[in-house]
Amino acid sequence: MFRHTKAFSSFSVNDIAKAKTFYAETLGLDVEEMDGMLQLNINGGGHILIYPKDNHTPATYTILNFPVKNIDEAVDGLSARGVHFLQYEAPIKTDEKGICRTGEPFIAWFKDPSGNIISILQREKA
Structure with a gap:
């Protein structure tokens, strides 16, 4: 039924203007405004919808992985752009930069201005 549809993900934020600045300027993504919402245009043709929500509660899990x-x-x-990486002790241990290097992928987490968790990950050793 949905095999040939182009599904997309979405998540909420508490401030669209701050989200636009963060995703466009800090992360360098292609961000498009549409009817009070944002669309992240992801490399390869994917899209992610960001919508405002007055009673937004940040996700307690990773919403995006880059x-x-x-x-x-x-x-x-x-970090040079002001992003602060999360530090974990258990069950996942991160180093002083906030990178978990146990196993693969190497991964580091940070939050957007609304508190949603995002990760960057390296699948292969450089």
Whole structure:
């Protein structure tokens, strides 16, 4: 029934203007405004809808994952743009940069301005 449809994901934020600045300027994504919402145009033709929600509650799980070739370069670049990476002790241990290097993929998490969790991950060693 849905095999040939182009499904897309969506999530809420508490401030569309802050979300637009973060996703467009900090992360460098192609962001389009539409009827009070945002559409992230993802490489390869995918789309993600971001909508405002007055009583927004941040997701307690990772809502977006961005594969990168070199996680250290990506963490350093985002840190220079003011992104703060989350630190975990258990069951996942992150290093001083916020990168979990146990097994593959290497992964680091951060939050958007509305508190939603995002990750960058490196599947292969650089």
